Amino acid sequence: MTQTTASTCCYCGVGCGVLIEHDGEKILGVQGDPAHPANFGKLCSKGSTLHLTGDLDARGLYPELRLGKGLARARTDWDGALEHAANQFAATIREHGPDSVAFYISGQLLTEDYYAFNKLARALVGTNNIDSNSRLCMSSAVVGYKRSLGADAPPCSYEDIEQTDCLLIAGSNMAYAHPILFRRLEAAKAQRPAMKIIVVDPRRTDTAELADLHLAILPGTDVALFHGLLHLLLWEGWIDPHFIEAHTQGFAELKTLVRDYTPASVAAMCGIAQDDLLRAAEWIGKAPSFLSLWCMGLNQSTAGSAKNSALINLHLATGQIGKPGAGPFSLTGQPNAMGGRETGSLSNLLPGHREAANPEHRGEVAGYWGVDSLPETPGLTAIELFEAVRDGRIKALWIACTNPAQSLPDQTRVREALAACPFVVVQEAFFTTETCAYADLLLPAASWGEKDGTVTNSERRISHVRRAVPAPAEARADWAITCDFARRLERQLRPGMPSLFDFDGPQAVFAEFVPLTASRDLDYSGLSHALLDAQGPQQWPFPTGARQGTPRLYADGRFPTADGRARFIAEAYRAPKERREQRYPLTLNTGRLRDQWHGMSRTGTAARLFGHVEEALLSLNPDDLRLRGLHDGDLARVHSRRGSLVVPVQADSNLRAGQAYLPMHWGDRFLKGLGTNVLTLPAFDPLSKQPELKHAGIDVEKVELPWQFFALVEGDVQQRFTALRPLFESFAYASLSLTGRERPAVLIKAASAEPPDAELLTRIDVLLGVDQGPVLAYDDPRRAVGKRVRIEQGRIVSLRLAGETAARDWLKNLWSEGKADSELRRWLLAPLSTPPGSASTAKAGKTLCNCLNVSEGAVCAGIARGLDLDGLKRELKCGTSCGSCVPEIKRLLAQQPVAIPA
Ligand SMILES: Nc1nc2c(c(=O)[nH]1)N[C@H]1C(S)=C(S)[C@@H](COP(=O)(O)OP(=O)(O)OC[C@H]3O[C@@H](n4cnc5c(=O)[nH]c(N)nc54)[C@H](O)[C@@H]3O)O[C@H]1N2
Ligand SMILES: Nc1nc2c(c(=O)[nH]1)N[C@H]1C(S)=C(S)[C@@H](COP(=O)(O)OP(=O)(O)OC[C@H]3O[C@@H](n4cnc5c(=O)[nH]c(N)nc54)[C@H](O)[C@@H]3O)O[C@H]1N2
Ligand code: SF4
């Protein structure tokens, strides 16, 4: 019988409520939860396909242990696994001290998981070496809020986005990264067109498409822009002297600094028109309410802290904070980035928004936990931590719920670190990730739909994440793994003492944690799992005795600083670390795609999520392509100071000349090489220690790889993928992904300078199922050209082109249409490689609307027939379900007349 469990989406920080449909064993479907205040029933393209992800063939099912470097891992049981881990950690700590071990965790853990890890590191091991992937994500926002406003608290609510008169979106592509919030914004803008939207992004994104003004600033110049805006606000008298006088400190110094940021100099530094700068200042200065949203375009920078504070300065100068439709509102990336900050799970923090460097704070937490003291030595932050692993200072590393061998910058060094580390534990839901390869101990974790706990979304709202089905095989919930390990380690490090980890469930972990927030800015000591179940998701603060949460902070103009005043921060503009220079004349920007999530461990299991973008493509301005003799689709070598990668290029006039864009999602699994982050730099912001993932100096050159390969094979996609991937190591270029909807298939494109040896090709053919059976084949060994198609029940089920791949798009279309006609047979048995004359050689084109399977070609044809957005929705049904494709359809409509991809 089908049951429904209310839970939350495991992807982004919007924190949408989902209703999981299941039969107690298997998840069958998902719907948006109409009662959840983040999404009111809506889901985006990722949330609405959650039930299609998580192929068991990709999941971790049993613990696996490697007993020595170079050996293979073997299946073990939990007892053996965790005893071994406890022995290794205890021995390392005894011999080399507590700071010789480290924990690297994740904003995708639940608050309870986070709390357990933090207590383990601080109270039991006695180290501050616990950091999370939030260091790559939110740490600049943490610094920005704390030093400008006194506490790490986004002061706004989602309603403010709907209510504001002027919205500044800086370095956020919320159309892709926070789609349901973007839907809410689109609806508000449609209802109240007078609301002004300004988007600051070097690229023309789908988000920029909704803006009244797009400021395509040069990468990294945000601080100059914000200071330039303040200069104009001052000049025009569009500030709030009363607010500045009554509630702030430090304005005089900032005023002196921004004097130099004249409109002419700022326009030149940022590469924008002076008129646009003036218009932005006027809209901000005259708006009854002014709100700003930002994300990684500000945070992931060597000036990330300065960018955050310079933006908050604008709100303080105009008094635009603490009232409806106003305030500086940082969008959080991961579903529980906030929970990590609340539980103090960054190396410099402690639970309840405390500081690890503050002796009083350490004393409070130590007292609460009943331990003598907490460690004083500052902990290492993500980049520093992996550097310490590499040079041998860290000898045992525990990684949970993050994939550093894909997501950290400068992969060559990260891989060296992981390979050198004597003992690496990886606690993972999917055993397919790049990091798993380095695990000496691999622990299977329960994942979305299988675990219970809480998360806090971008608007400080805490939701109860509920379990719908049991975890597969022996996978266990993270908090339980952590506490089980901790109890075993306790027996070695504090024998005979009462356990610090005696929890009988996640609600007990939560109950122990919340008193640590009491009397702190975030106080949610009034919350429990039971209260969340009775009253629904709540926004903190929610102190003991409160009846409801707090939608907006600082309404009274009092800030959580010693004197109650907010601080203006005066820091000059600093250029990104890698400026354009002769050898690396392009700036590489990296970020998200609409339908993929980070390293794609989950989204990469759903073939349809590759429908929008099928492979890694480096986007460049058409002029930069021309300059290098490159055409759309050509393979090119991209290199930075740290490494290089071969990928196809794509012309994109949404980028200005001198800039390149490569999605962050590709690691070593879906693309040969070490992925996007082989190119990026580990330089970080001096205060937040957040690395500059958005600006790396690169160059691009054409590569000649005349021997080309293309294959597609249906069925058992995870198993085939895993078996096939290693066979492509020797190719200069190889891209593996999934394709199809009802019949998922593995799709492979590869290229090399010379044909591979025949034996390798045979091994590939065996895995593709085109070595024998109902296979039509034509081989020309002289030219090293060959084509094979396997046909079952009149349909292509597998195909492979070697040497030359001119017919690949034609064949892929035949496969997806389920055709295997006489024309195909004739072509196959003839030496021709190009498709038959009558056949269309065109690409099927990308799927714009993933919910209803509508291609870009169909939308363009509809536009050519004169359909507008409503007409397209009516006739093709595109954009009528989750709405994630609507911005792109609007963009096509705006580009009329369109070229129709046939
Ligand atoms: N589909 C999808 N959604 C996601 C995620 C995902 O993997 N996939 N991940 C989630 C996570 S963890 C995060 S942190 C968020 C990230 O959400 P976003 O930050 O919105 O996403 P990004 O694409 O990383 O970067 C946003 C924009 O910053 C711009 N940018 C680059 N450099 C600069 C600059 O110097 N100044 C300015 N103003 N802009 C710049 C880029 O061009 C890009 O369009 O997304 C969350 N949501
Ligand atoms: N070039 C470039 N690099 C970037 C960025 C960028 O913009 N550009 N963005 C950075 C940012 S903002 C972020 S947040 C990081 C994200 O980087 P990662 O944290 O590496 O991203 P994920 O792939 O989401 O890793 C989460 C892992 O946890 C596993 N998992 C899922 N659910 C569970 C669970 O319940 N328990 C356990 N134990 N495991 C689980 C998943 O399978 C996955 O492998 O990437 C950063 N890297
Ligand atoms: S916007 Fe999409 S990805 Fe983000 S929480 Fe909602 S459904 Fe999930």
Ligand SMILES: [Mo]
């Ligand atoms: Mo993130």
